Amino acid sequence: MTNTQLIFSLGSGMALMVAGLALAVSGIADWGLFWTGAIVSSLTMATQLRQRGTSATFKAARLQPATARVDH
Amino acid sequence: MQLDIVVAFFLLGVLTHLVRSDIQFPRSLYQSLTLFLLIAIGLKGGVALREHADISLAPQAIAVILLGLVLPLIAFPLLSRIGQLSRDDSAAIAAHYGSVSVGTYAVAVAILESRQIPYEAYFPLFVVLLEMPAIAVGLALARKADSGLDRGKLLHEMFCNQGVVLMSGALLIGYWAGAGVAPIMPLFGDLFHGVLALFLLEMGIVAARRLPDIRQVAPFMSAFGVLMPLIGAALGGALALVLGFSTGGVALLAALGGSASYIAVPAVMRAALPQANHGLSIAASLGITFPFNVLVGIPLYISGAAWLTTATG
Numbered sequence: 001m002t003n004t005q006l007i008f009s010l011g012s013g014m015a016l017m018v019a020g021l022a023l024a025v026s027g028i029a030d031w032g033l034f035w036t037g038a039i040v041s042s043l044t045m046a047t048q049l050r051q052r053g054t055s056a057t058f059k060a061a062r063l064q065p066a067t068a069r070v071d072h
Numbered sequence: 073m074q075l076d077i078v079v080a081f082f083l084l085g086v087l088t089h090l091v092r093s094d095i096q097f098p099r100s101l102y103q104s105l106t107l108f109l110l111i112a113i114g115l116k117g118g119v120a121l122r123e124h125a126d127i128s129l130a131p132q133a134i135a136v137i138l139l140g141l142v143l144p145l146i147a148f149p150l151l152s153r154i155g156q157l158s159r160d161d162s163a164a165i166a167a168h169y170g171s172v173s174v175g176t177y178a179v180a181v182a183i184l185e186s187r188q189i190p191y192e193a194y195f196p197l198f199v200v201l202l203e204m205p206a207i208a209v210g211l212a213l214a215r216k217a218d219s220g221l222d223r224g225k226l227l228h229e230m231f232c233n234q235g236v237v238l239m240s241g242a243l244l245i246g247y248w249a250g251a252g253v254a255p256i257m258p259l260f261g262d263l264f265h266g267v268l269a270l271f272l273l274e275m276g277i278v279a280a281r282r283l284p285d286i287r288q289v290a291p292f293m294s295a296f297g298v299l300m301p302l303i304g305a306a307l308g309g310a311l312a313l314v315l316g317f318s319t320g321g322v323a324l325l326a327a328l329g330g331s332a333s334y335i336a337v338p339a340v341m342r343a344a345l346p347q348a349n350h351g352l353s354i355a356a357s358l359g360i361t362f363p364f365n366v367l368v369g370i371p372l373y374i375s376g377a378a379w380l381t382t383a384t385g
Contacts, residue, residue, distance in 0.1 A: 005292040008154045012295035016302075029375040032368035036298055044291035 001047055013041030076183045081269040082366050085276020097274045105271040106335065109178050110238040112260040112267075115253055117196025117239075118246020124194050125247070132315050136198045139311055139329060140205035143304050144170030148213050150300070155292050160214050160348040164341045167210025168357045169300050171333035172202040174235060175275060176365045178268050180327035183370055184320045185265075189378075191320025195328075200240050202328055204230055207340050214345055229343050235336040272366070279363050285355035293352070297332075297360030305330030305373050313380060322377035323370075330369055332357040 001009075016037025023029040075083075088095045144166035151162035177199055184191050207230050230236075246253055253260075286293045308329025312322040334357045342350055 001289075001291055002156060004154050004156065005289070008150075009291040009295040012299045016298065023372075023375075028379045029372045033372060036364065036368050040291070040295050040298060043294055047291045 001044075001051060006044065006048055009044040010041060013037045013039075013044055016040060076179075076186055078179060078182050078265060078269045078272055079366055082272040082276040082279075082363070085273040085278075086280045086363070087276075088273075089277050089280035095277065097277065102271075102274050105267055105274070106174075107234070107238060108260070108267050109264075109271060110174060110235060111242045112264050113174065113178060113181070113196050113199070114239040114242025115246040115256075115260050117194055117199075118243040118248070119250060119253055120193030120246075121197055121243065122247045122250045124192070129194070129197070133197065133201055135311055135315060136201050136325070137205050139308060139325075140170055140172075140202045141209055142170075142307065143329065144206045144209040144213065146303060147296075147300055150296060155289065155296060157289075157352075158348075160345050161352060163210045163214035164345050164348040164350065165353045165356060166213060167206045167341060168334070168337045168353045169304065169332045169361070170206025170209060171204075171337045172199055172328050173331035173333055173357070173362060173365075174199060174239070174335065175271065176327055176331035176362060176370070177324070178264075179272070179366050180324055180370050180373070182265055182268055183374065184323065187374070189320045189323070189374065190318055191324055192317055195321070195324050196239060196243055198325070198328060200236060200243065203233075203236050203333070203336050206333075207337055210337075210341065211344055214348075226340065226344050229340040233336045233339055275358070275362065279359050282355045282359035285351045286359060289352070293356050294360055297356045298364050301330035301332070301361050301365055301369055305369065309373065309377060309380065312377075313384060319374075319377050319381045322381060323374040326373035326377060327365065327370055330361075330365055330373065332361045334358045334362065 014037065017034055018037075020029075020031060020034025020037055024031045024034055087093075144163075147166035147169045148162050151157050151165050152159060155162070157165070177195075181191070181195075211226075305326040306329075309322050309326035311329075312325035317325065334354060338350060338354055341348060341353065
C-alpha cells in the first residue's frame with residue numbers, strides 16, 4: 001500500500017465515521033455509515049501494520065547472516 | 073437498523089458462504105432470475121411511462137445521461153492517481169461505477185414499496201439510459217478509440233447486451249400494452265419480491281466469494297467502493313431534487329448514481345479492454361459496492377431523500 005493509498009483510505013474511513021456520526025446523532029439516518037467508516041479505517045490500519053511487520057521481519061532476515069558472521 | 077425482508081436473504085447468502093454451506097445455485101437459475109427482474113422492471117416502467125410520457129421527460133432524460141457521463145470522469149482520477157492503478161484498469165472500473173446495477177435498483181424499489189413511499193414509476197427508462205454513457209466514457213479514458221478494435225462488436229455489446237435489450241424491450245411492451253399487461257402481472261408483478269429474495273440470496277454468496285479477489289489493494293478498493301457510490305448518490309440525489317422528483321424519485325436516482333454495474337459493463341469491457349484486470353472491477357462492484365448499497369446505502373439514500381425533500385419544501 002502506497003502512502004497516497006493509505007492517506008486516501010484512512011481519510012475516507014475517518015470522514016465516513018464523522019459523517020455517519022453526524023447523521024445518526026441528528027436522527028437523519030442510522031449508524032450504518034459510521035460502522036462502514038470504522039470497517040474501512042480498521043482494514044486500512046490492519047493492512048498497514050501487517051505490511052510494516054512483514055517489512056521489519058524481511059529486514060531482520062536480511063541482516064541475520066551479517067550478524068551471525070560478526071558473532072562467529 | 074431497519075432491515076428489509078429481501079435484504080435479509082442477501083445476508084443469508086453471505087452467511088452460507090462464510091459457514092461453507094454447500095449451496096449450489098445453478099447458473100441457469102441465476103440467469104433466469106436476472107431475466108425475470110429485467111422484464112418485471114421494464115414492464116412496470118413501460119406501463120408508467122404510458123401515463124407520464126410527455127415532453128417534460130426529455131430534459132430529465134438528458135440530465136440523467138449527463139450524470140452517466142460525469143460519474144466515470146470522477147472515478148477515473150481517483151483510481152489512476154490515488155489508487156495508482158493502470159490506465160486500463162482505472163478506465164474499466166470507472167465505466168462500472170458510471171453505469172448502473174439493476175439489482176441495486178430492484179432492491180431500492182422493493183424497500184420503497186415496503187415502506188409505502190411513492191416514486192416515479194417510469195424510472196426504468198433512466199436505468200436503460202444510464203447503462204451506456206459510462207461505457208463510452210470508459211473507452212475514451214482508456215484511449216481505445218483508434219486501436220483497431222472491432223467497433224461493430226463493441227457497439228453490439230453496448231446496445232444489444234441482455235440488460236439493455238430485455239429492459240428496453242419490456243419497457244416498450246409495457247408502454248404499448250398499458251393495462252393489457254394485466255394477464256402476465258401475476259408472474260411479473262406479484263412474484264417480484266420473492267424472486268428478488270432468491271436473486272439476493274445468490275448475490276450474497278457471489279459477493280462473499282468475490283471479496284478475496286481484491287486482497288492486494290483491499291484498503292484502497294474498500295474505501296473507493298464505498299466513497300464512489302456516496303459521491304454518485306449525492307450527485308444523483310441533487311440532480312433529482314433540481315428536476316423536482318418526489319422523495320422516492322430522489323432516493324431512486326441517488327441509488328442509480330451510487331450503483332455500479334456487474335452485468336452489462338463487464339461484458340463490454342472484456343471485449344474492449346481484454347488486458348484490464350476484470351476480476352478487480354467485478355470484485356469491487358459485487359464484493360464491496362453492491363453489499364454496501366444494499367445494507368447501508370439504500371436506507372441512507374431514502375432517509376436523506378426524505379430529509380432533503382422536507383427541508384427544501
